[in-house]
Amino acid sequence: MISSIANSVFQRAIDDYHVYDAIDHPMENPYAQDGIEHLFYLKCWIDTMQWHMEDVVRNPEIDPAEALNWKRRIDSSNQYRTDTVEYIDSYYLAKFADVEALADAKVNTESPAWALDRLSILALKIYHMEQETLRSDAAPDHIASCQQKLNILLEQRNDLSQSIDELLTDIAVGIKYMKVYKQMKMYNDPSMNPVLYANKK
Template identity: 65%
Template sequence: MISKLCNKIFQDAINDYHLHNNIDQPIHNTYKISTIEHLLYLKCWIDTVQWHMEDVVRNPEIDPVEGLQWKRRIDASNQERTDVVEYIDSYFLEEFKDIVPSATAKINSESPAWVIDRLSILALKVYHMGEESQRSDASEEHKQNCTVKLNILLNQQTDLSASLDDLMADIKSGEKYMKVYKQMKMYNDPSLNPVLYNPK
């Protein structure tokens, strides 16, 4: 089951990050570069680092210049995240290239990699909500509320994992087929963003 592999690697990446909990710590991805495991670990590592950058930039006391620097780092990270999603889809396109879809095959609203993207973010939500549900300096009400939310997130994780496995099974059987639309982001492209190609 692909979801089991994803959830294990995502948890490993999140735990590895929190050993030092430092945004600038180097990644230590021990999986072979050409493997899906390498891509999954990289994906979740990027998400984990970006999660903590998003926390920093929301400090109401942050210096505006510093805040802009963080915003640009987050933009760069988000582009990297999107690139890795496309690498994951490319991996699956290659894996499924010899499968002939049935005459009634349908396309899914999301490609496998974008479901995996959601699963990675969900793993981070579970981790951090779990932390909040056990915070020693928080009120009992806060911890109880976070426990309720954690249980919902865990249920969502179970459902999304099952949906991913079903999608992969349907693609392998030819009941569904993959169709990937490459990113069409415009704001990073100097030829498409009017602020960049026609600065005032």
């Protein structure tokens, strides 16, 4: 099942990142470029970097100029993340190109790649929540609260994994069909963000 592969790759990306735990440490993708695992690893690495960027920018002691630089990096990272999700959808569009949808086939509320995007973020939540349960400097009630949250996140991952596998199976047999909309983000486009194009006048 694809969710099992994805969860394994996501965990490897998170573990690999935390060997150095440095936002600017170069990624070394261990998977072949022509495989879906390569995209899964890239996707989760981007998410992991961005997670830590979000931590940095929330430091109440941060210099405003430095915070602005981090915000711009987060915007750039988010665009890269979106592009990678769309590459994953392109993979599945090609994979299912020859599947003939049934007459009563339905479209899902989100594409396979955007569901996998949520699974990648969930892997990060699970990793960091588990770290909170292992803290020796935290109060027992904090540990207990985080353990309860971790249990819920683990259950959520099981449910989401099952849903993703069912969606891909339904698409493969024509019960559902893929319909992908590009995100068309406007804030990074100097021709669409009014603040950016107003400055050109």
